[in-house]
Amino acid sequence: MKKEMVCINCPRGCHLVVDTETMTVTGNTCIRGKNYGISEVTNPVRTVTSTAKISGGEINRVSVKTDKPISKKLIFACMDEINKLSLKAPINIGDILIKNVLNTGSNIIATKSVGKKNG
Numbered sequence: 001m002k003k004e005m006v007c008i009n010c011p012r013g014c015h016l017v018v019d020t021e022t023m024t025v026t027g028n029t030c031i032r033g034k035n036y037g038i039s040e041v042t043n044p045v046r047t048v049t050s051t052a053k054i055s056g057g058e059i060n061r062v063s064v065k066t067d068k069p070i071s072k073k074l075i076f077a078c079m080d081e082i083n084k085l086s087l088k089a090p091i092n093i094g095d096i097l098i099k100n101v102l103n104t105g106s107n108i109i110a111t112k113s114v115g116k117k118n119g
């Protein structure tokens with residue numbers, strides 16, 4: 001079977017065709033496209049981005065993401081873990097908020113700093 005997809009690793013957006021029997025990839029311009037094509041038909045992964053509740057801060061949500069892509073199958077479970085967070089300001093960009101989320105080897109980190117609310 002052949003699967004078609006667009007490589008999302010750079011703005012060039014090469015049109016890939018993966019032969020799922022031979023695991024060969026065509027249409028890629030570089031090795032990243034080949035790796036992406038094979039990963040998409042074996043274990044597709046994505047970086048998860050979201051926001052988490054925070055109390056006592058200048059704003060009441062902080063943007064977060066996984067520091068490594070995780071299996072697409074785990075995205076909803078990962079969102080649930082993020083929704084369970086109950087953080088307190090201050091939070092600094094890069095802080096690890098959940099270590100090794102769902103045993104994926106990826107951490108949930110803050111992508112924004114949130115200082116304490118004044119007064």
Ligand code: SF4
Nearest residue numbers: 007010013014029033
């Ligand atoms: S195959 Fe390489 S050049 Fe083409 S979109 Fe992917 S990363 Fe970019």
